[in-house]
Amino acid sequence: MTSHPNECAEVLSTNTPALFANAVARAAEKLRAGQLVALPTETVYGLAAKAWDAEAVSRIFAAKGRPAINPIIVHVSSLEMARECVAAWPPAAEKLARAFWPGPLTLVLPKSTAVPSVVTAGGQTVGVRFPSHPVIKAVIEACGFPLAAPSANPSNQISPTTAEHVQSTLGTKIPLILDGGPSLVGIESTVIDLVSTPPRLLRPGMIPASALLSVLGKIGLDSGQTPATSSNALRSPGMMKKHYSPKARLLILHWSNAADLLEQLSRQGFTELKKTHVLCHTNVPSTTDYARVIVLAREPSAFARSLYAQLHECDGAGAALIIVEAPPSGDSWQAISDRLNRAAAV
Ligand code: TXA
Numbered sequence: 001m002t003s004h005p006n007e008c009a010e011v012l013s014t015n016t017p018a019l020f021a022n023a024v025a026r027a028a029e030k031l032r033a034g035q036l037v038a039l040p041t042e043t044v045y046g047l048a049a050k051a052w053d054a055e056a057v058s059r060i061f062a063a064k065g066r067p068a069i070n071p072i073i074v075h076v077s078s079l080e081m082a083r084e085c086v087a088a089w090p091p092a093a094e095k096l097a098r099a100f101w102p103g104p105l106t107l108v109l110p111k112s113t114a115v116p117s118v119v120t121a122g123g124q125t126v127g128v129r130f131p132s133h134p135v136i137k138a139v140i141e142a143c144g145f146p147l148a149a150p151s152a153n154p155s156n157q158i159s160p161t162t163a164e165h166v167q168s169t170l171g172t173k174i175p176l177i178l179d180g181g182p183s184l185v186g187i188e189s190t191v192i193d194l195v196s197t198p199p200r201l202l203r204p205g206m207i208p209a210s211a212l213l214s215v216l217g218k219i220g221l222d223s224g225q226t227p228a229t230s231s232n233a234l235r236s237p238g239m240m241k242k243h244y245s246p247k248a249r250l251l252i253l254h255w256s257n258a259a260d261l262l263e264q265l266s267r268q269g270f271t272e273l274k275k276t277h278v279l280c281h282t283n284v285p286s287t288t289d290y291a292r293v294i295v296l297a298r299e300p301s302a303f304a305r306s307l308y309a310q311l312h313e314c315d316g317a318g319a320a321l322i323i324v325e326a327p328p329s330g331d332s333w334q335a336i337s338d339r340l341n342r343a344a345a346v
């Protein structure tokens, strides 16, 4: 059984060698038995199942309420294990893996017959990633098989970056969560499609397009912005316009000072300032009228690392409206802008 109604998941800490070893062993035992375990990765927490086990993977879709058309990334702990998941390992895969693995990059390649079709949503390609977080790496090594794992949140909601986020949203649906501390990257991996020529960026992440370009020489930029046609509609089904959404309405705004922000809000009919949370990086509105004003670093890695935790905090505090100061433009902010635009979509 993977469903535990009205019961919370057990959370195992990993911050001493003994606790780490115990948590890894307990997770591997459950995964071998076809159960689900939430695990920390450097990007966000994942909800893992044995990738070779179609029944175990189908439990992920049930726990998340995930549409069956959305394929799941397979996580490996070596290049050899990655090759077991794919039917072809082109030079571009070798170059990218050598440059960025272990790390926040997912390669979409032709799937091998070992990967059940439930993992790939019936498609012929599979997304493969070698994560760098020591806990998931150790769990995959202990299992000896790859783990299918989407982000550990109910479908379409904000990804979790702490064990508490997972407990509060999926805790009644899974038996075990390993706590590996807050995720270091904070937003989901860069996804690149190596089946297309030239390779195509499907989801921007903190490994920016320029870094992929410097390794590959040429890539197509398609981060879900182009209109869906019959040929590309299902290439990256997770990149829907509205995704990664907090419960509160989210607006991305530019303002020059506190009065300008207030004026923009009242012009748009937003008057409930006591339920409005402001996340800013440059122009800090000097008014106490808002529920919270949070200053994030004007530096993309630090901003990404705390963004989802702040959005979870806003939702937890019952925010009606979240105002985010528009991020700077530029390649290193692309993934942050992408997630904010999806969170703002209505
Ligand atoms: O950082 C991450 O990638 C996290 C951690 C847990 O590894 N995982 C994650 O998984 O974000 P998920 O399922 O929340 O998002 C995976 C994205 C979706 O947009 C999905 O459609 C896309 O990757 N994807 C997965 N397999 C694919 C495939 N074969 N072809 C195209 N897109 C694929």
Ligand code: MG
Residues within 6 Å of the ligand: 150, 151, 159
């Ligand atoms: Mg997700």
